[in-house]
Amino acid sequence: MKLIRLNITDRTQTINGEIHADLGDFVIAALAAEPETIEEMVLASERFIEPHNDRSLFHGFHRGENLEPCDAGVLVIDLAARVVAVDSSYSSPSAEGQVLMQIEFSEDQIAIPYQLSDDWMFVR
Numbered sequence: 560m561k562l563i564r565l566n567i568t569d570r571t572q573t574i575n576g577e578i579h580a581d582l583g584d585f586v587i588a589a590l591a592a593e594p595e596t597i598e599e600m601v602l603a604s605e606r607f608i609e610p611h612n613d614r615s616l617f618h619g620f621h622r623g624e625n626l627e628p629c630d631a632g633v634l635v636i637d638l639a640a641r642v643v644a645v646d647s648s649y650s651s652p653s654a655e656g657q658v659l660m661q662i663e664f665s666e667d668q669i670a671i672p673y674q675l676s677d678d679w680m681f682v683r
Contacts, residue, residue, distance in 0.1 A: 563631045586634070654674065
């Protein structure tokens, strides 16, 4: 399984945890909702990632930062500074793109485009 370490920082706190690398693209797409706090980021991510057993994608994340990459790399999102830093062997997210979402009760997928505001800076 390809895992990426995700760190999310807002003005008052930082959390980190491991997620499947393909979910990193969905987390980037959720930034289009302009979240300013980790709590808002949780809600924004649920637009793309359905909670499992009523638990958000970030359930079980640890407080503080951990910049040690997992097998597919590391993704750091600073909500206050509007910076995304990524070092990933799985994908190369950017401020504009699309994510593929599964259509319910079907094997088909649909491309959902996203575009972040010009305020966001991406660093490799």
